Amino acid sequence: MSYLVLARKWRPKKFAEVVGQQHVLRALINGLDQDRLHHAFLFAGTRGVGKTTLARIFAKSLNCEQGISSTPCGECNSCVEVDNGRFVDLIEVDAASRTKVDDTRELLDNVQYAPSRGRYKVYLIDEVHMLSTSSFNALLKTLEEPPPHVKFLFATTDPQKLPVTILSRCLQFNLRRLDIKQISDHLAFILQQENIDFEAEALNQIAFAADGSMRDALSLLDQAIAFSGGKVTTEIVSQMLGSVSQQQLIQLLDALAAKDAKSLLIHIDELASLGRDFVVVLDGLMTSLQRIATIQLISDTESLDQQDDAALQNFANIFSAETVQLLYQIALHGKRDMPYAADPRSGFEMTLLRMLSFQPQAVTVNAGHPPVKKSQANSESAPVSSAVSSSVEPAAMYFPPSDSTVIHSSKAEPDSAEPPHTAPAKLEINEPPVEPETHSTVVTNTSTEVPPKETVHSDSDDASQLLNLTTANWTALIAQLKLSAFARQLADHCAYLRSDKNKIYLSVASELQHLANDKSVAKLQAAVSKQLQFEVTLVFTETTDTENVPTLAAERAQQAAELQQNAVDAIHNDPVVEQIKNAFNARIIDTTIKPL
Template sequence: MSYQVLARKWRPRSFKELVGQTHVLQALVNALDQDRLHHAYLFTGTRGVGKTTIARILAKCLNCETGVSSTPCGQCAACCEIDEGRFVDLIEVDAASRTKVEDTRELLDNVQYAPTRGRYKVYLIDEVHMLSVHSFNALLKTLEEPPPHVKFLLATTDPQKLPVTILSRCLQFGLKNMTPERIVGHLENILGQESIPFEGPALWQLARAADGSMRDSLSLTDQAIAFGNGRVSEQEVSAMLGTIDQGQVMKMVRALSSGGAPEVLSAVASLAEHAPDYAAVLDDMLSMLHRIAIAQAVPDAVDNSQGDREQVLELAGNMLAEDVQLYYQVGLVGKRDLPLAPDPRGGFEMSLLRMLAFRPEPVAIQVPQSSNRESVIQSEASQPVLPPVDPEPEPASVEPVTQYVEPEVSITTPPAIDVAATEVQPAPVFEEQQVTQAVVDQPVIESVENPLPEDFAPEPSQPMEVEVPPLPVEAYQEAEEEDDVPPPVSTYEAYASELASQVAVEPEPVPALIEDEPPQTVKPEERVSLADLDVQSWVPVFRSLPLGGVTRTIASHCEYVSHSAGRIDLRLDSGRSTLYNDTHRQRVEKALSDYFDQPLRVQVEIGQVQAETPAAWRERKIAERMAEARSSIFNDQHVQSLINQFSAVVIEDSIQPIGNVIK
């Protein structure tokens, strides 16, 4: 006997042998058992999902000699002839080869005659969407009111091309694509009964290559058996399909999670030995990152379509959510730019290195301890910038200043100047708070390489009028409250920096998220001891911890429970525990151990918080400051005058507290 391919040998012969399509089987089984049969059925779906198979099983159920039921005997003459494809009352028509209206009329001429052998005359029209418009019109009347002994079973892969008049006359069943898990389970059953050795990863590759079609998976399995000389192995299936091993993709994602460029380049070098399609590799990596992001958001929603669900969950716990999103976005851009690269491997490597280069690192920002906000801004933004010096500078006279030009304030650190090799002449000193006239000389830098003549003396420049604006009244009031009077402006550089800080720097908005607040610097003598740690002191302790990103957000929603014997118990709000994993607990544990200067263990339980968390404390403080700001606006005499005299209206959304430091 000649060899029969797996797709035909293992074609289901009853509803019990069918894999998947439960929603279709349930309707058909109930209709057969309750004798509620329709005269026309339409089965839609992609190739190889069971449309023709279900139609043949339905024809067998209708014509079984034991009676109409959902479980045909499979032994009678009708069942055997249907399985063998020679039952005279099952008319199978390929609509793709019989599209003319003459073919349809010839087919319908025999509808009125009773069946020869069976109970029903069944017309199985495959790829029915290929019929012409005239053929559909000729079929309409018969399809709507056929004789009692006729059943129409239509199958198509493109139901959109069917006229609405045809769809309205049929019961339509949409067959779903097969999932990789279902295909792998079916292949394991078949290969086990065929006594063919196989490897699990090889079956997963075949299932993914089948793209939802059970028939395609069986055809690929036939090809893999022939390619592997009677066995199905992972390496040979990869060579046959031209795909890369998913272990290589997993290896590269692990290297990205560790943040090591040598590991990433080593993984690429190992991958390059197989001459892969780097665009396809990027697709696989993006698919992996997508599944990791789903695992971080909803762990139970991760599928096992590639047989690596546990590994995906492990990577989701070891990677930060913001890193996964960054890698995914960089990968999308890298895939777009890959054809522009000099060679595919170089473009692929640059995409991976770009992921590492833009990976955010948690940085603890030290906030300067200052009495008021203006002095903090002045210390950060008022760095004097020395003018460039020519080899032979000429004395320049300063023209009278008629309009103040806003200086450019640079927040970058100026380059270091070798004090031993340079000598800067100080600028002339102004009279304190009473400067009305000054002579400004060009600062001279004496260089070792280009020394100036000893007899060089700059000519005096023309005097200029300088009007010194008084400091804001608010600055003096705030300084008096803090018992700290601002120092007088004594040099030209300090005067310019003071103007720059008043003109160029705008107040920052009040931060709305807890992670926007940098860790607070606390002196050693002001730190809370472990013995004094309680619900109230947990907030200042948290604000001093050098945490960032998602870890800081999660820790801010934890409340203090208790501590004993080198262990601190915290409770995380259940509504904020979606992204929590053990990595965050370890970071909090290390930060608390460094704060209290002793090894500690941190236990985090998830539940309903009862005490005030740092996040709730911060929200309360922001609300209090906002209430104070609104009260000060509405109680202001000038505002009340504008409202009473000019019918002014205060836009409450525009009210913001001054400053962004919550104490």
């Protein structure tokens, strides 16, 4: 006997064997069991999700010799003939090859005759949207008033192309794409029945490549069995599909987290030597970044595989939420630009190097520098936003309305797909020695980070550090905390009031009191304690007068306002712009000016 492919061998023969589509199965089963049968059914969905399979099972249920039932016996002559594709009263038509109106009229000429063997004459028209307009018109009258012994079953991948007059006369069922778990579980069941060894990750890769189609998944499984010689392994499937394993993606993320360009290029070379498709690798990297972002926002998510939880959780702690979003956006742009690259590898390589180049530098708060005079400390304790804004050369771009010319100032930098991130000044809080009585704070700009030494803090040391907190270095401290969601918003909008022993007193504006819920306060308190290296308690007071106390959000807003004003001034003071205004009798719309 010739080999029967898995897609045909394991095609469901009853409703209980169908994977997924429970919303469709429920309607069909209830209609059969309650004898409430419509005369026309339309099954719509992408390829390989079970449209014609459900239609054949439905036809078998209608004509089973044991009676109309949602559970046909599968043993009578009618059931066996339907399964073998030779039941005389099941007329299957491929509309893609019979689009002419003459074909449809010939088909409908036999509708009036009673069925030869079965209870109903069933017309199964596949890809019905391919029929011509004349064919639909010829079908319309029969579809509206069919003989009682006729049932129409239509299948289509594009229901939008069907005339509304046809749609209104059918019961329409939209079949869903199958998810990865449904496909991989079914593949595992089939391989167990076939006594073929397999690895679960290999089946996940096949399910992902099938893109929601069970038939595609079974065809890929057939190919993997033939390719491997009997055992479906992750390595074999990766070679066959040109896909990338989770371990290889983790290696790339490790190199990005360590900002190790050399290691990154080595991993890219390994992927090239294995013949991996770099577009597929980029898709896998984007999927991992999306899952990391999900973990950062919802730490107890159940959508992740158990074997990947630890690694992805680690990256969720290493990367800030903003960095993950930036890396995802760079990957998205890299995929878009891949067709224009010299070759796929160079396009992929430049995308990852861009991820290294544009990762923002972290603001660090360190201890261990000698104290200085109080006047000097106060003069240097400027907010981080002023340090950043003073280091950026004023530059602006004028974005005019539609059908206008874009004007650049003489100081404007060339635009790019990914704007460069200015590295903020690194701030350090000094821990005073034991001997000096004065408690002073120094905030300095430094070109290198000095890792904090491991020390054993006593209660007096902790209290001394808290005495060094000011409104200026408090905003610098919380700017570097890795927080997300409400905890991040709470940190940005809280105002430092004072500190006492191991307590830090904070306040938020009355309209933002909802941010200070128990969960957000606990996350912020844990992050501050970890940064200061001793336990602190955050106390949010009832004080609502925070206008004179700076917050990180206020500093950022002030910085943005200053940059906007600098941009407007740069455009108005640009001699080239002035010449263009005079030459064309033009005016500048300030609201369209944006800082670079």
